[in-house]
Amino acid sequence: MIRCAHCGAENLPNTLFCEECAKPLMKSQAIPVRLVSVGEGWEIKVVLEDEIIIGRQDPEREIRPHVDLNDYGGLEKGISRRHLRLFRKGQEVFAEDLGSVNGSFLNNRRLLSFVPEPVHSGDELRLGGEVLQIFFEEG
Amino acid sequence: MRKEDFKPDYYEILEVSPFATQEEIKKAYKRLVKKYHPDVNRAAGTAYLFRRLQEAYEVLSDPQQRQKYDEWLKAQGSYPETPLWMEVITSHRVLPSLPEPQAWYVLIKLRVEPRAIPADRALNICLVIDRSTSMKGLGIEKAVEAAEVVLENLREGDVISVVSFNDRAQVMLPASKKLNHREARKKLRSIKAEGGTEMARGISAGLSELMKAGIFRTINHMILLTDGNTYGDEEECIRLAEEAGRRGIPITAVGMGTAWNEELLDAIATKSGGVSLFVIYPNLLPSAFLERVKALRSAIASSLRGEFRVMNGVKVKGLFRLHPGVERLSPDRAPVYIGPVRDSIQLFMELTIPPLPPGEYEIASWELSEPQGLYRLNGRASLKLAEGAEAGEAPAEILQAAEKVAVFKLREKVWDEMKQGERERASHRLKMLAARLAEMGETELSAIAGTEALKLAQTGRLSPEGQKRILYGTRFLALLPPEEKG
Numbered sequence: 145m146i147r148c149a150h151c152g153a154e155n156l157p158n159t160l161f162c163e164e165c166a167k168p169l170m171k172s173q174a175i176p177v178r179l180v181s182v183g184e185g186w187e188i189k190v191v192l193e194d195e196i197i198i199g200r201q202d203p204e205r206e207i208r209p210h211v212d213l214n215d216y217g218g219l220e221k222g223i224s225r226r227h228l229r230l231f232r233k234g235q236e237v238f239a240e241d242l243g244s245v246n247g248s249f250l251n252n253r254r255l256l257s258f259v260p261e262p263v264h265s266g267d268e269l270r271l272g273g274e275v276l277q278i279f280f281e282e283g
Numbered sequence: 284m285r286k287e288d289f290k291p292d293y294y295e296i297l298e299v300s301p302f303a304t305q306e307e308i309k310k311a312y313k314r315l316v317k318k319y320h321p322d323v324n325r326a327a328g329t330a331y332l333f334r335r336l337q338e339a340y341e342v343l344s345d346p347q348q349r350q351k352y353d354e355w356l357k358a359q360g361s362y363p364e365t366p367l368w369m370e371v372i373t374s375h376r377v378l379p380s381l382p383e384p385q386a387w388y389v390l391i392k393l394r395v396e397p398r399a400i401p402a403d404r405a406l407n408i409c410l411v412i413d414r415s416t417s418m419k420g421l422g423i424e425k426a427v428e429a430a431e432v433v434l435e436n437l438r439e440g441d442v443i444s445v446v447s448f449n450d451r452a453q454v455m456l457p458a459s460k461k462l463n464h465r466e467a468r469k470k471l472r473s474i475k476a477e478g479g480t481e482m483a484r485g486i487s488a489g490l491s492e493l494m495k496a497g498i499f500r501t502i503n504h505m506i507l508l509t510d511g512n513t514y515g516d517e518e519e520c521i522r523l524a525e526e527a528g529r530r531g532i533p534i535t536a537v538g539m540g541t542a543w544n545e546e547l548l549d550a551i552a553t554k555s556g557g558v559s560l561f562v563i564y565p566n567l568l569p570s571a572f573l574e575r576v577k578a579l580r581s582a583i584a585s586s587l588r589g590e591f592r593v594m595n596g597v598k599v600k601g602l603f604r605l606h607p608g609v610e611r612l613s614p615d616r617a618p619v620y621i622g623p624v625r626d627s628i629q630l631f632m633e634l635t636i637p638p639l640p641p642g643e644y645e646i647a648s649w650e651l652s653e654p655q656g657l658y659r660l661n662g663r664a665s666l667k668l669a670e671g672a673e674a675g676e677a678p679a680e681i682l683q684a685a686e687k688v689a690v691f692k693l694r695e696k697v698w699d700e701m702k703q704g705e706r707e708r709a710s711h712r713l714k715m716l717a718a719r720l721a722e723m724g725e726t727e728l729s730a731i732a733g734t735e736a737l738k739l740a741q742t743g744r745l746s747p748e749g750q751k752r753i754l755y756g757t758r759f760l761a762l763l764p765p766e767e768k769g
Contacts, residue, residue, distance in 0.1 A: 145383070151715070155386070156383075156384055156385050156386045156635060157381060157383065157385040157386065157674075158374070158375065158378060158385045158386045158387065158674050159386040160374065160386070160388065160677060160681070160682060160685040160686075160689075161685055161686060161688075161689035162689075163692070164715075165693070165715045165719070166686075166689040166690055166692070166693040166715070166716070166719045167719065167722075168682075168686070236326070236673075262325055
């Protein structure tokens, strides 16, 4: 059985809308994401609802990524303003390089720009000169 | 069905019509191959779909193989002899094999190739109008005006008849092709509102006018208008509606104002394959009638009958018709009547799949047929259960349909709880409905539901107008379904 997050009613697996309150059930739960800097040890926690953009904030150009790496030396490390996008299809997470200058690597393999690839908990993402390990759980 | 008889529906797999050109098939393949390529999509079960896609393309892209396959489909009764075909969309093609029951959904969309509408399909319409005392004044005036509007929009070959009723029925205009408009108008304007309401008499007289005109190859339809309760002949009304259904004559039951019996009009509509409509003000009658007539113009046959079967152990939780408004068809009582055969017909099935070992199952099958034998379509929906498969996201069309049906069912529950005198629960649920409607952007309807929920908590009932508005508002969400556009 699956439980409706809104009203608590039990529904059969793969039910699309709650039988008790008609709210959507299949909109999967948000995924907690933890990004850990392999070199410096700091970590950032975010919640992945639909998508997360990682990059560097630039208010003048109205670029406000969900994860702003300016404070972590993003500029020196060659991180683009809009560098990488994490998004979700159901419970599966994908990473997509947004045409960044210095590229994105998943487990040491370069991602083709704008070609999403599935990411799993524990995978290593390299954005320019910053190596991040990604976890899908509360730390 | 025996195993060796089973071939998948390649057209369904490629998401194209059986009338698709080679070019369309190629395009569809290119699009889907990207979606299901194992390098791109690693969800369990994708490899299987990918193989199926290859297989379908191999057959359909080769004109000789395609012709052979079409012949096989024809032998199965699945190939449209006429350009009337079905699109079947399921919530998932592959689901995990689970030790507990799970939900599965099927959407059946009927397609009519516009070029296939036969030119000889004339309308045979009977208007059955309530002329009891309560119709006095604007009611009867606008009803007559609505009838005149229908008259003005007839074409050559169409047949019209008009019946009025109070505690007796009177044939105002006998079924006729050649109409003297001036005479007809005079007759209509002579209708006087007086007396009681015995609707069965009106329906019965209306049916005989329709039959008199001959119902073969015409688009037969009754439009029934009432503004109040009928007295003591409800059962007879339903029996007549069932008869109309069997004969392929759907009834559009129009309730005007707020004092009529919604359950009865719903039953008349559902049993006959028609629709029930709510018209709050008399002024709106002419356009409501005209819209119905326009909708009938795009029909290729009067009526469609559906018979549904499911695999042993599978439970049908609900069978719904989505257009023009959401209506629950009772699947346990075969056959069901679906209404005029038109492009926008959509049926939605909610099923419970029992625990089953991995394998491919034909979960549901159905036959849709026109009572006079003009058209017949067979369809089926199959599901693969695989160990450890992941249920991906359901297609957008299924989600949209399921969302509307969920709102419809929530409203149904409010009514049930109200009937059982569970005031608190009904009111609480009506609040949930209001919240849901607000989320869906139906702000006006949401506000009505919110106000009525308070009223319900205090008094145990809804205001007559609020009740009708919620009942019909939730059925006709995202109003103006495709048919009413044209």
